[in-house]
Amino acid sequence: MAGSDVDLVTLRHSAAHVLAQAVKELYPEVKLGIGPAIEDGFYYDFDRSEGFTPEDLEKIEAGMKKIVAANLPFTRREVTREEAESIFANEPYKLELIRDLAEDAVLTVYEQGGFVDLCRGPHIERTGLVKAFKLLSVAGAYWRGSEKNPMLQRIYGTAFPKQKALDEYLTRLEEARKRDHRKLGKDLDLFSFHEEGPGFPFWHPKGTIVYNQIVEQWRSLHTSRGYQEVRTPMILNEALWHRSGHWDTYRENMYFVDIDEQTYAVKPMNCPGVMLIYKDNLRSYRDLPMKFAELGHVHRHEKSGVLHGLFRVRAFTQDDAHIFCRPDQIQTEITDVIALIGSIYEKYGFKDYRIELSTRPAKSIGSEEVWTAAENALQEALKTAGIAYAVNPGDGAFYGPKIDFHVRDSMGRSWQLGTIQLDFSMPERFDLEYIGEDGKPHRPVMIHRAALGSLERFMGIIIEEYAGAFPLWLAPTQIIILPIADRHADYANEVAARLKAEGLRVSVDSRNEKTGFKIREAQIQKIPYMLIVGDREASEGKASVRKRESGDLGAMPVDEFIASLRNELTV
C-alpha cells in the first residue's frame, strides 16, 4: 500500500510538470512558482497578471493531453549552482529558490520535451504514464505561503493511474457536494445566514433541536464526571482583557463596544470570565480540581474571506471547560479529559482520531521556563496514557501549549475538534491561589479544554457525516404519521399523542395528498420513521412502520413500536 501511495505522489508531481510545460508553451511570458503533489492531486503556481479563465484551463488541459500523447521521457540531471542560475535566468521565483538552497545542496533539474524545471524528483519515466488527469480549479495563492508576498495563480488538478480511479474520485467530489452542510441546512430547514450578520448563524427550530440534543448529551457526560456548569457575561470591560493578555495578542479578532465612557470587549474566549469566578472565593487544596464547564458563546471578528458555512463563523459556542488543579493533579486530569473526549466522540461514531501536540507560537505570553514546564507536562500525560501523537511546533495558543484531537469522518476527511490546553500564565496574571496543606497560598494550574470544539462547527460536521439523515436520537422529527385519508386523522392524532407522551418528537401529515407523495417528502426530509395509518391499522390499534433506510416493515401494535424505539434510543 505504501508503495502505491508513493507512486501516486510521483505520478501527480509529474502531472504538475506536464501542466507547467503546457502553460509555458501556451503562455511563454508566465513565470513559474512551484508545483507539488498534494493529498488529492497536484497544483502548480504561476505568475500571470491576467489570471486564468476556465477557457484557459481547457486549452491548457488540451496542451497537456498532447504532451502525454507524445510520451516524452523525463530526464534527471545534476547541475551546478551557476548552471541552474543560467537555466532559470528568466524565472525569478526559481532563482529565489536556488538562492535559498543550502550551500552544499545537490541541485537537480528534470527535463521533458525541452521543458526544464528545478526539481528534486523523483518522476515517472515518461509523460505517457499520466493517463487519467483533470484540471479542477484556479485560485490565488501567496508565493511561499506568505501574505506579504505577491499572489500567484494556482491551478489545481488531479491525476490517477487509471481513468476508472479518476472517475471514482470525481464521483466522490460530487457526493461530497450533495452532503454539503450549507445545502442540507437549507433543504432540511436547520439554519440560515443573512447579509445582516455575515458569519453569524441563525438556528431554525429544527436545527435547534439537533443542537440541544448534542448539548444534552454533553451536559450529562460532564456532570457525571464532576464538572460544574457556569455562565459568564458576553461583554466585559477593557481592563480584564489587558490583564488576560488578549488585548495585546488577540485584539484584531475582537469586537468592542463603548458604553458610559468605558470600552467593553465582546468575549472571544471564556477563560477570563471564569478566572473571576475562581477568584471570587478563597480556595483550598481540598477543593481542587475544580472543573467549570461553560457553553460559552464567543464572537471573533474573522476576516471576511475565511467564512465558510458553519465551519468558520464569527459567533460560535465552545463546549468549554476550565479545570483548576494542583500541579500534582495535571496528569490525572489530562488523562481523564482524554477519556471523556473519547466517550463523547463515540456517540457519533467517530472512532478514528489522531492527537497532535502544539508548542509555543511566535506570538505568546509567559516565560520560557513556564512554557517548557507546560509542554513537558502535556507530553508526559500523553506518554503515560500510552497515546501516540504528532508534534506541531509553534502551533500552540498564545497562553500555553495544546493537544488537539483530529477526527476522520465517513468520507475520510479530517476535522479538528477537541483541544486540551495547559496554562500556567493565566493563573499568574490573575494571581490565582489556593491554600495548601501547609496553610500557605499556592498557584493552581489551569487546563482549558473543549471536546466538540465549537457547537456550530460540530453541527456542520455531523450534518455532513450523516448526510442530513440524523440518527434517531438527534433527528428533529423522529416520527411522522401519515394518515391515508381524512377519516384516519383522528386515529393519527391519537397515535401521535401516545408517542408525544413518551417524549418522542412526532408530527402528523394530514394534508390532502396521496400517501406516496407524503412518503416521498418524509424521505427527503430524512425522517427516521413513518407510520402509515389507514382503516386496517385504526381497527387493530396498529401502525404500519416504514423505516427511512429499510422501507416498509409491516404493521405492528403501537406499543410494540414504542418499545422498539425505546430500545434504539438507549443503545
Place this chain on the structure above:
RNA sequence: GCCGACGUAGCUCAACGGUAGAGCAACGGUUUUGUAAACCGUAGGUUGCGGGUUCGAUUCCCAUCGUCGGCCCCA
C-alpha cells in the same frame, strides 16, 4: 484581508441591450387517496444595494454588500 468567479420569484434555473420565464414550493378548487411526485387554476420579481453609459440596462461600466473556490489565518 488577498486572488478569481458569481448574486434573477421561497428553492433550482432560463432570458444577456428592447416591456423578466419555467419547474418545484405557496394559495384556491377537484380528488379521499395504501409505501418515493393526482389533476385544474391563481398569485408571486423596481433582476443584492447605489451610481454611470444608452432613446432604452437583468444584460455594458464603476463602486459597494454578500456568497462560492482557493491563499493567509482558525474552534
